[in-house]
Amino acid sequence: MYSNPSDPETVPFGFALEAAEQPDRFALKGRHWFSVYKLIFLLSDDPAGGTRVAAQTWAAFPGVKGRVYRAMVIGSGGHRVVVRNMLRRIAAQAISEPTQQV
Numbered sequence: 487m488y489s490n491p492s493d494p495e496t497v498p499f500g501f502a503l504e505a506a507e508q509p510d511r512f513a514l515k516g517r518h519w520f521s522v523y524k525l526i527f528l529l530s531d532d533p534a535g536g537t538r539v540a541a542q543t544w545a546a547f548p549g550v551k552g553r554v555y556r557a558m559v560i561g562s563g564g565h566r567v568v569v570r571n572m573l574r575r576i577a578a579q580a581i582s583e584p585t586q587q588v
Contacts, residue, residue: 520555522546
């Protein structure tokens with residue numbers, strides 16, 4: 487997800503770190519010409535062991551161009567596909583790397 491998992495300051499292109507509240511919340515924010523957006527990860531203990539990761543996305547699409555962009559991104563289902571793929575990559579990385587105890 488980000489270039490250095492031990493450093494929350496290194497976030498994906500297009501985002502800035504909004505909050506890193508260990509151990510349960512990691513929030514990113516961003517903006518471009520057509521939208522203002524947030525991506526929030528919520529972490530919690532899973533009853534079966536391990537950690538459960540949930541993602542929340544929030545966005546505003548101001549103006550006519552924003553509404554058109556929203557229709558293309560959200561209306562097409564593309565956003566859902568991107569977020570699900572991102573969560574699958576996080577899960578695959580978590581499974582493939584050994585757990586680090588702090």
